[in-house]
Amino acid sequence: MLHESAIRSYFLGLVGGAGILVTLVHCEVWTWGVYMLAMSVFHFGEFYVTARFNSKVVNLDSFLLNHSNEYLIAAAVSWAEFWLEQWLFPSVKQVSGLVYLGLVLIVVGDGIRKYAMYTAGVSFNHLVQDTKKDDHTLIKHGLYGIVRHPSYMGWYLFSVGTQLLLVNPVCLVGYAVFIWKFFSERIVSEEYYLLRHFGEAYRDYQKQVPLTGVPFVQGCVPVVTRTPKQE
Numbered sequence: 001m002l003h004e005s006a007i008r009s010y011f012l013g014l015v016g017g018a019g020i021l022v023t024l025v026h027c028e029v030w031t032w033g034v035y036m037l038a039m040s041v042f043h044f045g046e047f048y049v050t051a052r053f054n055s056k057v058v059n060l061d062s063f064l065l066n067h068s069n070e071y072l073i074a075a076a077v078s079w080a081e082f083w084l085e086q087w088l089f090p091s092v093k094q095v096s097g098l099v100y101l102g103l104v105l106i107v108v109g110d111g112i113r114k115y116a117m118y119t120a121g122v123s124f125n126h127l128v129q130d131t132k133k134d135d136h137t138l139i140k141h142g143l144y145g146i147v148r149h150p151s152y153m154g155w156y157l158f159s160v161g162t163q164l165l166l167v168n169p170v171c172l173v174g175y176a177v178f179i180w181k182f183f184s185e186r187i188v189s190e191e192y193y194l195l196r197h198f199g200e201a202y203r204d205y206q207k208q209v210p211l212t213g214v215p216f217v218q219g220c221v222p223v224v225t226r227t228p229k230q231e
């Protein structure tokens with residue numbers, strides 16, 4: 001495991017370094033260079049923060065490089081869109097306020113995600129836990145006192161930010177919709193298990209912190225059984 005994580009880290013370092021080079025040398029596509037750097041920092045950071053604050057579960061998957069086929073396809077489609085539009089309609093890729101908004105979302109989004117991972121510590125796991133481990137405690141402080149799913153919120157902002165940075169209109173809409181759908185379903189199943197693990201304590205937490213952090217996503221809310229109205 002150690003040598004393979006070293007290889008992945010080296011590869012991510014190369015991607016980040018190449019990104020810096022592209023940014024400095026190829027001014028016409030500097031946003032692509034910043035994108036490469038952002039992706040390498042994001043994936044390296046996933047492994048690093050897990051290794052630092054939840055070392056018992058760290059493994060090669062912690063880089064999230066092989067998150068899912070859908071993730072890889074979405075990345076490849078965004079690369080294709082960027083280079084196709086850069087070639088066919090370079091005017092679309094003109095640097096504007098959108099690019100800078102994308103940069104802000106990338107930095108803020110990744111910062112929120114990594115801070116959430118640090119805050120949750122050993123309770124954070126890249127895989128949703130269907131059984132409760134002894135050291136899994138309910139986290140309600142820090143960012144978790146503001147929204148219930150700060151790491152998903154951060155990743156959502158980061159992902160949308162990458163498409164703004166690349167000025168990819170098609171993927172911007174696609175990412176905003178499909179990633180939203182992914183997190184809305186994920187949050188419901190995650191909260192189903194959290195309710196099983198922590199029961200009333202999680203129910204109270206949902207009341208104290210009503211926002212999930214992902215827009216228009218409510219999470220796993222209890223089904224309210226109506227008492228018939230007294231006539």
Ligand SMILES: C[S@@+](CC[C@H](N)C(=O)[O-])C[C@H]1O[C@@H](n2cnc3c(N)ncnc32)[C@H](O)[C@@H]1O
Nearest residue numbers: 116123125126128129137138139149150151152
């Ligand atoms: C990938 S982490 C995501 C955590 C959270 N959804 C977020 O966005 O910050 C998934 C794991 O975190 C755990 N988890 C989520 N919210 C938690 C909380 N408030 N306290 C403790 N564990 C939590 C879940 O049980 C799951 O195993």
